[in-house]
Amino acid sequence: MLEVKNLHVKLEEEDKVILKGVDLTVEAGKVHAIMGPNGSGKSTLSYVLSGREGYEVTMGSATLDGEDLLEMEPEERAALGLFMAFQYPVEIPGVGNMTFLRTALNSQRKARGEPEITAPDFLKLVREKAKALKIDAEMLKRPVNVGFSGGEKKRNEILQMAVLQPRMCILDETDSGLDVDAMKLVAEGVNALRSPDRAFLVITHYQRLLDHIRPDVVHIMSDGRIVETGGPELALRVEAEGYTHLDDADLENSGA
Amino acid sequence: MATDAKRRAAEALLHVLPLPGHEAGWAREARAAARTRLLEAGAPVRRDEYWKYTDPARLTAPIAAVDATEARPDFESQFGEVHPRRVRFVNGHFRPDLSDELTQGGLTAATLADVLQQDLCFARDLFGRLEAAGQEKVARPLAALNTACATEGLVLHVTGTVAQPLHLRHDQVGEGACLLHHLIRVEPGASLMLLESGTVTNKVIEIDVADGGSFQHVRLQEGPRAPSAGHIFVRLGAEAQFKTFTLTADGEMTRNEVVVEFTGAGAVGHVAGAVLAKGESHIDNTVFVTHGAEGCESRQVFKNVLTDRAHGIFQGKIFVRPAGQKTDGYQISQAVLLNDGAEFLAKPELEIYADDVKCSHGSTTGRLDEAAMFYLRSRGVPQPEAEAMLVAAFAEEAFAEIDNEALADAMRAHVARWMAERYR
Numbered sequence: 001m002l003e004v005k006n007l008h009v010k011l012e013e014e015d016k017v018i019l020k021g022v023d024l025t026v027e028a029g030k031v032h033a034i035m036g037p038n039g040s041g042k043s044t045l046s047y048v049l050s051g052r053e054g055y056e057v058t059m060g061s062a063t064l065d066g067e068d069l070l071e072m073e074p075e076e077r078a079a080l081g082l083f084m085a086f087q088y089p090v091e092i093p094g095v096g097n098m099t100f101l102r103t104a105l106n107s108q109r110k111a112r113g114e115p116e117i118t119a120p121d122f123l124k125l126v127r128e129k130a131k132a133l134k135i136d137a138e139m140l141k142r143p144v145n146v147g148f149s150g151g152e153k154k155r156n157e158i159l160q161m162a163v164l165q166p167r168m169c170i171l172d173e174t175d176s177g178l179d180v181d182a183m184k185l186v187a188e189g190v191n192a193l194r195s196p197d198r199a200f201l202v203i204t205h206y207q208r209l210l211d212h213i214r215p216d217v218v219h220i221m222s223d224g225r226i227v228e229t230g231g232p233e234l235a236l237r238v239e240a241e242g243y244t245h246l247d248d249a250d251l252e253n254s255g256a
Numbered sequence: 257m258a259t260d261a262k263r264r265a266a267e268a269l270l271h272v273l274p275l276p277g278h279e280a281g282w283a284r285e286a287r288a289a290a291r292t293r294l295l296e297a298g299a300p301v302r303r304d305e306y307w308k309y310t311d312p313a314r315l316t317a318p319i320a321a322v323d324a325t326e327a328r329p330d331f332e333s334q335f336g337e338v339h340p341r342r343v344r345f346v347n348g349h350f351r352p353d354l355s356d357e358l359t360q361g362g363l364t365a366a367t368l369a370d371v372l373q374q375d376l377c378f379a380r381d382l383f384g385r386l387e388a389a390g391q392e393k394v395a396r397p398l399a400a401l402n403t404a405c406a407t408e409g410l411v412l413h414v415t416g417t418v419a420q421p422l423h424l425r426h427d428q429v430g431e432g433a434c435l436l437h438h439l440i441r442v443e444p445g446a447s448l449m450l451l452e453s454g455t456v457t458n459k460v461i462e463i464d465v466a467d468g469g470s471f472q473h474v475r476l477q478e479g480p481r482a483p484s485a486g487h488i489f490v491r492l493g494a495e496a497q498f499k500t501f502t503l504t505a506d507g508e509m510t511r512n513e514v515v516v517e518f519t520g521a522g523a524v525g526h527v528a529g530a531v532l533a534k535g536e537s538h539i540d541n542t543v544f545v546t547h548g549a550e551g552c553e554s555r556q557v558f559k560n561v562l563t564d565r566a567h568g569i570f571q572g573k574i575f576v577r578p579a580g581q582k583t584d585g586y587q588i589s590q591a592v593l594l595n596d597g598a599e600f601l602a603k604p605e606l607e608i609y610a611d612d613v614k615c616s617h618g619s620t621t622g623r624l625d626e627a628a629m630f631y632l633r634s635r636g637v638p639q640p641e642a643e644a645m646l647v648a649a650f651a652e653e654a655f656a657e658i659d660n661e662a663l664a665d666a667m668r669a670h671v672a673r674w675m676a677e678r679y680r
Contacts, residue, residue, distance in 0.1 A: 051634065071561045083635075090630075090631040092625075093651065094649025095648075097645070100632070100645070104636045105636070106639055108636035
């Protein structure tokens with residue numbers, strides 16, 4: 001589904017290289033986790049895949065079902081089925097949560113040549129998904145993320161994911177700022193979306209989220225590369241030993 | 257006192273406009289006083305502080321008045337679900353053939369030309385009076401020119417609650433100057449909603465809202481238009497309510513001045529607007545609010561959306577006299593620049609001579625929030641729609657000033673259409 005090959009990325013303004021050759025293949029139906037220390041390039045990878053400005057791809061490729069993501073506008077990537085749950089969801093005063101979500105859904109459907117969803121059907125869909133995430137009507141009425149607590153913002157991200165039904169979901173540090181109860185709620189929301197034709201890339205610093213969203217594959221990222229790939233046990237090892245030994249592994253892998 | 261050059265320019269302005277015909281004595285006196293005001297102030301020039309940001313040259317070029325025409329410009333409702341009675345002026349002439357019946361419960365209407373010939377009329381306390389009062393602190397020579405020369409206009413006498421709003425529509429066909437002067441008197445406890453569209457070269461509206469009266473005004477200025485200067489002078493009695501909202505889109509040059517004076521306690525006066533400007537468009541909103549009575553509330557809310565090489569101007573003043581204790585004054589002017597070439601210039605001013613007042617003002621200029629833009633797009637909203645959503649959100653504070661939700665929606669729709677047209 002998602003295929004990233006030898007991806008090199010630098011910051012446009014600072015001439016600073018962040019990703020130094022990332023290789024990653026995520027198959028449909030799977031949950032992949034990327035772990036790594038701060039500054040290893042995890043979030044940059046998610047931003048580059050979703051199309052945020054400010055990054056320059058100097059080498060490599062990224063495709064979703066064979067289509068070149070890097071050539072597309074962010075909205076085209078979304079219509080293709082890519083979704084990133086933000087580490088810091090943006091507050092947008094004056095834009096209602098429901099209006100935003102309906103516009104997003106209908107824009108995607110339009111781009112895919114599907115008919116727009118009717119207002120009653122949309123309302124039904126959102127209410128059903130919101131209920132599972134314990135998002136009340138009041139939150140739906142408010143402007144996008146404005147005045148939401150950290151947990152509410154993350155739940156709102158998962159609600160968007162549930163309504164938009166993307167095929168490739170990237171969760172960027174979704175556990176940051178969440179207490180245990182909120183994390184469970186978010187994880188349940190994600191798990192409910194797991195299906196044979198949908199894939200997840202869960203980016204996290206800590207292993208704890210992976211107790212609730214069980215990954216099939218775990219990658220360790222360090223200094224702009226994926227330095228180790230394994231099963232869920234890899235996450236447990238990181239939890240026990242930290243990232244220190246991985247720097248050594250990174251050094252060995254890169255032949256330094 | 258004007259310089260010789262400014263005085264000569266003022267004389268030139270008067271010279272090309274026809275002299276009013278036979279009128280009642282009070283009307284002739286009002287016109288003579290206005291001529292004196294104009295000649296003393298002189299024609300406005302860029303060097304004048306009040307015209308620092310807007311070059312008055314295009315508004316003061318002496319052009320002969322256009323002839324009456326038989327033109328019958330199309331009329332389309334521009335106010336959505338609101339269905340007002342139509343009052344139409346074409347090239348500055350009232351056109352009863354294109355208008356609906358004006359008289360309804362609580363409202364009588366006449367033309368300015370008729371009223372100025374009558375010896376006894378409420379209009380004698382209004383015509384040129386509010387305009388003159390509005391020049392106490394700042395000269396407004398174009399308004400004086402209007403009082404001196406305008407022969408046509410609408411005179412509304414509101415004596416009760418007027419059920420159906422009026423839509424005052426101005427069409428200008430062909431070249432030439434066109435002056436209009438409207439007078440509106442709202443009696444105690446009476447109320448009227450006036451919708452307005454189109455502009456003319458020089459227009460003055462004098463509005464007198466007596467104690468407990470209410471006047472609501474929503475105005476639309478859009479499309480390719482000749483340069484226009486408009487003044488609204490408002491006097492508010494105790495507990496009176498006045499709200500005006502103007503949506504100005506494009507047009508070569510538009511100068512809208514609104515001058516409000518509170519003369520009775522506990523009144524409310526809101527002046528709001530949204531500006532949409534592209535190309536070389538220049539749109540100036542100049543507001544002057546005088547608090548001359550206790551416990552009045554004023555708000556000035558202006559939102560500018562500017563692109564290409566367009567200019568948005570806001571000059572707003574809150575002036576509180578010693579009698580204006582417990583004044584609640586608020587003023588905000590904001591602009592979002594959709595590209596690098598557009599410019600917003602703001603001059604917020606407070607002048608306060610009372611010690612127990614609450615006045616605040618603010619002004620900002622910026623881009624659309626890039627993080628919000630990316631967030632919307634990452635969810636599949638295409639860039640044009642994402643921009644339109646953020647622009648709508650930006651302008652919302654101004655739309656919220658319109659009390660009638662159907663009208664507010666109609667104005668929002670104009671903004672959405674303007675945004676969509678940018679990408680055609």
